[in-house]
Amino acid sequence: MDDFIQVKESQVHHYRNIPLYCKADNGDYVLYKPKGKYINFTQDKRNLPPQFFIQKQDSQTAVSELQKSFNTHLKQCLNSKGLTKVKSILCDVVTEAMSRPSEGSLKELPETIDIMFEGYGHNAQLLKKLTETSSTDRSTMDHVINTMAMAMLYCSHCNLSKEETRKLSLAALLHDIGKTKLDANIVITNRKLTDNEFEEYKTHAAIGHDLIKEAGTFDASIAQAILEHHERLDGNGYPRGIAHICFEAQLIGLIDSYEYLTHRSKVHRKIKSPFDTLNLIKHEVIIEGKFNRTIFKELCTCLA
Ligand SMILES: [Fe+2]
Numbered sequence: 001m002d003d004f005i006q007v008k009e010s011q012v013h014h015y016r017n018i019p020l021y022c023k024a025d026n027g028d029y030v031l032y033k034p035k036g037k038y039i040n041f042t043q044d045k046r047n048l049p050p051q052f053f054i055q056k057q058d059s060q061t062a063v064s065e066l067q068k069s070f071n072t073h074l075k076q077c078l079n080s081k082g083l084t085k086v087k088s089i090l091c092d093v094v095t096e097a098m099s100r101p102s103e104g105s106l107k108e109l110p111e112t113i114d115i116m117f118e119g120y121g122h123n124a125q126l127l128k129k130l131t132e133t134s135s136t137d138r139s140t141m142d143h144v145i146n147t148m149a150m151a152m153l154y155c156s157h158c159n160l161s162k163e164e165t166r167k168l169s170l171a172a173l174l175h176d177i178g179k180t181k182l183d184a185n186i187v188i189t190n191r192k193l194t195d196n197e198f199e200e201y202k203t204h205a206a207i208g209h210d211l212i213k214e215a216g217t218f219d220a221s222i223a224q225a226i227l228e229h230h231e232r233l234d235g236n237g238y239p240r241g242i243a244h245i246c247f248e249a250q251l252i253g254l255i256d257s258y259e260y261l262t263h264r265s266k267v268h269r270k271i272k273s274p275f276d277t278l279n280l281i282k283h284e285v286i287i288e289g290k291f292n293r294t295i296f297k298e299l300c301t302c303l304a
């Protein structure tokens with residue numbers, strides 16, 4: 001069995017405390033950089049081996065070092081670089097967190113939220129602009145980052161405490177983590193899902209809840225918000241069809257719907273304007289009773 005894992009070329013410079021290996025012509029793994037040694041990978045790209053590897057036993061430490069490095073980079077970029085760069089680092093953080101949730105990749109996310117809160121938490125303009133900045137090829141990451149930014153915007157607008165903001169922003173960032181365990185053909189598709197596929201898609205709420213509970217480092221309300229973010233107050237949501245839904249899930253469910261309709265297009269559905277979207281959701285609030293009126297009213301005010 002192979003005891004080595006290939007690492008992304010774009011990430012090798014983040015691994016300072018992890019030994020890096022390359023492959024010799026005979027297929028053997030050879031130590032390229034010992035633990036703790038710094039190498040300037042950008043200096044002479046031509047002399048670099050084509051692929052880098054880490055030992056499997058180092059994977060948890062590697063994920064942690066990578067996420068810490070992303071956070072340091074994010075902190076540096078918040079003030080000096082543009083929103084595209086900030087969004088791109090956030091996409092890296094979330095991509096890594098989602099791809100290896102069982103290897104401790106979620107541990108550094110509260111720190112990511114704290115950095116965003118310190119930098120943008122009380123700046124409605126920046127949070128709104130962040131949701132308008134797209135990172136083209138990573139729409140799933142874009143979606144959860146936008147949901148997080150809108151949750152933070154809502155919390156700032158309603159003067160919620162730092163602790164409450166942290167919890168809601170984290171729940172927003174993690175609300176679709178269960179999708180990482182589904183078939184990518186169901187999650188990343190432009191077509192309408194078949195009935196069977198939709199049944200499978202619906203399991204992401206419960207899967208996400210279990211993943212976050214197993215991670216063990218998050219407030220119980222975050223796991224509950226993930227489980228209930230597709231439930232609706234009229235009892236017509238999923239997975240359980242319950243009408244009594246926690247506040248966190250009501251807010252995230254509402255923002256989730258708004259973000260989806262304003263940013264995600266499908267073959268059978270075009271992107272809607274914020275005005276049209278709010279009108280559509282208003283119908284779901286007032287006529288169908290799917291969402292909470294007060295939360296909807298506050299969200300309209302802070303998105304305006
Ligand atoms: Fe979802």
Ligand SMILES: [Fe+2]
Pocket residue numbers: 143175176256
């Ligand atoms: Fe979502």
